[in-house]
Amino acid sequence: MDRTLADVADASDGRLLEIAEVTGSGAASRRLREIGFCTGAPVRFIRRAPLGDPAMYELRGALLSLRRSEARRIRVHRAGA
Amino acid sequence: MTTLVRLRPTAPARRPGRIAILGAPNSGKTTLFNALTGHRAKAGNYPGVTVDRREGDLQRRFGADDVRLIDLPGVYSLQPQSEDETVAVRVLEGGFGEPAPDGVVVVVDATTIERGLPLLAEAAALGLPVCVALTMIDELKARRGEIDPAELQQELGVPVVGVVGNRGLGIDDLGALVSAPWDWAGSSSLSRGAEAKAPEDRFAWGRSVLAACRRQAPEPNRWTRRLDRFLLHPVIGSAVFLTFVAFFFQAIFTWATPAMDFLSGLMDGLADQILAALPDTAVTRLLADGVIRGVGAVIVFLPQIVLLFTVILFLEACGYMARAAFVVDRVMGWVGLEGRCFIALLSSYACAVPGIMATRTIPSPRDRLTTILVAPFATCSARLPVYLLLIAAFIPADPVLGPFTWQGLTLMGLYFLGTGVALLSAAVFKRGLLRGASLPFYLELPPYRLPRPSDIALGVWDRAKLFLRRAGTIILAVSVVLWFLLNLPRRPADPELSVAENQRLVLEGSYAASAGRLLEPVFAPMDFDWRINVGLVASQAAREVMVATLAQIYAQEGQDEEGLGVLLSGSGEGGSAPLLSRASALALLVYFAFAMQCMSTLAVIRRETGGWRWPAFTFVYMNGLAWLSAWLTFVLASAAGA
Ligand SMILES: Nc1nc2c(ncn2[C@@H]2O[C@H](COP(=O)(O)OP(=O)(O)OP(=O)(O)O)[C@@H](O)[C@H]2O)c(=O)[nH]1
Ligand SMILES: [Mg+2]
Numbered sequence: 001m002d003r004t005l006a007d008v009a010d011a012s013d014g015r016l017l018e019i020a021e022v023t024g025s026g027a028a029s030r031r032l033r034e035i036g037f038c039t040g041a042p043v044r045f046i047r048r049a050p051l052g053d054p055a056m057y058e059l060r061g062a063l064l065s066l067r068r069s070e071a072r073r074i075r076v077h078r079a080g081a
Numbered sequence: 082m083t084t085l086v087r088l089r090p091t092a093p094a095r096r097p098g099r100i101a102i103l104g105a106p107n108s109g110k111t112t113l114f115n116a117l118t119g120h121r122a123k124a125g126n127y128p129g130v131t132v133d134r135r136e137g138d139l140q141r142r143f144g145a146d147d148v149r150l151i152d153l154p155g156v157y158s159l160q161p162q163s164e165d166e167t168v169a170v171r172v173l174e175g176g177f178g179e180p181a182p183d184g185v186v187v188v189v190d191a192t193t194i195e196r197g198l199p200l201l202a203e204a205a206a207l208g209l210p211v212c213v214a215l216t217m218i219d220e221l222k223a224r225r226g227e228i229d230p231a232e233l234q235q236e237l238g239v240p241v242v243g244v245v246g247n248r249g250l251g252i253d254d255l256g257a258l259v260s261a262p263w264d265w266a267g268s269s270s271l272s273r274g275a276e277a278k279a280p281e282d283r284f285a286w287g288r289s290v291l292a293a294c295r296r297q298a299p300e301p302n303r304w305t306r307r308l309d310r311f312l313l314h315p316v317i318g319s320a321v322f323l324t325f326v327a328f329f330f331q332a333i334f335t336w337a338t339p340a341m342d343f344l345s346g347l348m349d350g351l352a353d354q355i356l357a358a359l360p361d362t363a364v365t366r367l368l369a370d371g372v373i374r375g376v377g378a379v380i381v382f383l384p385q386i387v388l389l390f391t392v393i394l395f396l397e398a399c400g401y402m403a404r405a406a407f408v409v410d411r412v413m414g415w416v417g418l419e420g421r422c423f424i425a426l427l428s429s430y431a432c433a434v435p436g437i438m439a440t441r442t443i444p445s446p447r448d449r450l451t452t453i454l455v456a457p458f459a460t461c462s463a464r465l466p467v468y469l470l471l472i473a474a475f476i477p478a479d480p481v482l483g484p485f486t487w488q489g490l491t492l493m494g495l496y497f498l499g500t501g502v503a504l505l506s507a508a509v510f511k512r513g514l515l516r517g518a519s520l521p522f523y524l525e526l527p528p529y530r531l532p533r534p535s536d537i538a539l540g541v542w543d544r545a546k547l548f549l550r551r552a553g554t555i556i557l558a559v560s561v562v563l564w565f566l567l568n569l570p571r572r573p574a575d576p577e578l579s580v581a582e583n584q585r586l587v588l589e590g591s592y593a594a595s596a597g598r599l600l601e602p603v604f605a606p607m608d609f610d611w612r613i614n615v616g617l618v619a620s621q622a623a624r625e626v627m628v629a630t631l632a633q634i635y636a637q638e639g640q641d642e643e644g645l646g647v648l649l650s651g652s653g654e655g656g657s658a659p660l661l662s663r664a665s666a667l668a669l670l671v672y673f674a675f676a677m678q679c680m681s682t683l684a685v686i687r688r689e690t691g692g693w694r695w696p697a698f699t700f701v702y703m704n705g706l707a708w709l710s711a712w713l714t715f716v717l718a719s720a721a722g723a
Contacts, residue, residue: 001099006335007487008372021364024660024700028577030280031157031158031162031521031523032523033279033281033522034158034160034280035155035157035196035523035525036195036196036284038281038284039281041284046309047309047310048311048312049407049408049410050315050318050319050408051315051409051411052410052411053410053411054407054410054411054522054524056309058527059196059222059300060193060195060196060198061194061298061299062191062193062196062525063305063525063526063527064523064524064525064526065407065410065420065522065523065524065525065526066521066522066523067410067414067419067521067522068522069189069521070522
């Protein structure tokens with residue numbers, strides 16, 4: 001069962017996830033794919049900002065932060081699932 | 082095409098080769114550009130430091146003297162979504178009235194090499210010769226990662242050099258390489274990458290390239306993880322930050338004072354010597370009162386400026402800037418903006434001009450314009466001398482808690498006031514005339530890096546020079562003009578009166594005094610007298626001129642024995658009347674916090690927004706707000722008995 005990156009956060013602290021799909025086709029989605037959020041890429045939730053949003057993720061060796069609204073575009077599942 | 086290029090080195094009037102430096106944000110491009118050209122372009126540890134193209138000649142010691150390097154803003158792809166990315170892409174395509182570059186150095190951060198290769202594929206697709214500079218090799222090794230540049234070169238077909246830009250390692254190789262872009266040829270693997278269309282395909286290609294090399298991915302950056310756990314903690318993080326900031330503002334008062342007193346003594350001594358050594362003519366007094374005391378009153382703040390920039394440059398270099406944006410992004414969301422706008426706002430604390438330039442990284446045009454309109458509220462370094470003078474004169478140095486005094490806290494309060502008003506105004510604009518949804522927010526958080534003291538020292542040195550140059554040019558010029566306006570028209574000296582009394586009569590009847598009195602209706606509600614009004618008009622050229630003006634007026638009145646602050650508040654032993662009540666002084670502080678008094682800022686707003694409409698708007702609304710708030714402050718402070 002796929003969830004989005006916005007839901008997984010706290011529950012799966014530190015667990016490796018795999019991106020299933022980036023939904024949408026506009027400039028925003030394209031940019032997310034260009035910075036590395038593309039299908040098949042492993043991603044890990046690291047922490048939330050002190051005020052609860054945005055959150056920090058580890059992606060291909062870098063730390064990236066996304067707001068909940070963007071994270072919602074990214075569907076993920078457990079790595080290897 | 083290739084053969085044509087090959088002929089160039091032997092052609093008699095050859096054009097210098099132009100090599101562009103392309104790469105992801107924060108990959109180390111500017112550091113390489115500086116190492117190759119000997120420039121000192123601004124580098125910093127957060128994405129989006131460079132927002133404009135910059136050219137420089139390759140240093141001769143690399144063996145070629147006809148190579149021009151072009152540093153570019155960082156990009157994630159060649160489909161630009163913000164102004165800085167557009168600049169980079171236009172340079173590659175041959176925009177700005179220049180031909181396309183002769184070659185492109187693609188800078189790839191070796192610790193996140195997988196994220197850098199897609200851009201190489203895109204650059205190769207442009208058809209320009211490319212080569213690769215692998216930066217951060219030191220960090221890769223420290224985190225027990227490995228990659229062999231020779232193997233990567235074998236796989237890609239184009240030259241690959243491993244470098245550590247800020248320590249000069251590998252720079253000689255890169256310098257030799259960029260002299261001959263016509264020798265860079267790609268392999269079939271690279272052309273496969275160039276053919277990839279979707280981002281996914283380019284990433285997949287990058288992985289296939291890496292799979293063909295023996296490579297050890299680096300371990301997670303432990304230090305960054307640990308520091309983040311601490312600095313991004315809701316309670317501990319805020320406490321650490323606030324303590325740090327409070328210490329800094331206190332330091333400006335306590336630690337910088339001895340150095341400042343020393344400089345003051347120097348200036349006074351110089352002025353006295355000039356007066357004693359030269360005959361008492363108008364020229365002598367212009368030199369002593371107008372130049373030395375006027376400009377000197379600004380120069381004495383050099384220690385505080387140095388301290389301010391040391392802290393700003395440290396924060397920019399260590400990796401905290403992007404974290405600050407991460408922490409306050411939620412607040413920025415309430416305002417209607419995003420984290421990157423906060424980075425531009427923070428940059429404006431040095432000076433609004435680079436801060437406004439930094440808005441180029443903001444993809445949404447409305448968010449960008451909003452940030453431009455509010456950035457001048459950030460407390461730029463030109464406000465510092467005025468704040469320090471007024472606070473030292475009117476706010477008691479009584480301790481509040483531990484090492485912190487009311488003076489330090491007031492200064493901190495003024496800085497927070499600037500930020501608060503910037504955010505409030507932004508919220509108003511975003512709900513009114515610049516309404517519109519934000520574009521997606523993503524921000525890369527770099528690892529923490531320990532800045533090299535020599536880098537910080539050089540940066541601070543550059544800023545100190547800039548401050549002195551400002552004092553020696555615009556502030557000097559305004560001070561001299563003002564001296565004339567304060568001394569003309571001439572009137573015959575009355576032998577019955579003392580020299581000082583005669584001087585005062587000249588001053589009271591001067592053109593400047595008339596102009597200041599003309600403005601009295603405007604500023605009378607705050608109880609500013611004509612001297613302050615003259616200062617306010619003159620500081621329209623540069624905020625620091627306020628300090629220079631007051632110093633001149635007092636020098637001319639013959640009251641230059643005690644400090645300027647003592648005179649202002651009338652707390653001296655001479656028992657002279659204060660120029661300002663405390664309520665008026667607070668009003669003046671607030672006026673300076675909000676007023677738009679900087680021509681360079683207006684000019685850069687005009688350039689970035691393409692017309693006079695927005696600079697005119699900024700000028701009117703900021704000064705209107707400044708007047709209103711100053712008046713309100715005066716009324717409230719008077720009511721409170723200040
Ligand atoms: N350890 C290490 N740090 C480096 C190296 N090269 C650059 N840095 C640091 O990395 C940070 C970013 O460097 P910049 O040269 O500003 O990067 P940039 O690519 O120009 O960044 P933007 O202009 O923001 O796109 C700075 O803090 C540099 O000191 C390197 O080879 N090793
Ligand atoms: Mg740069």
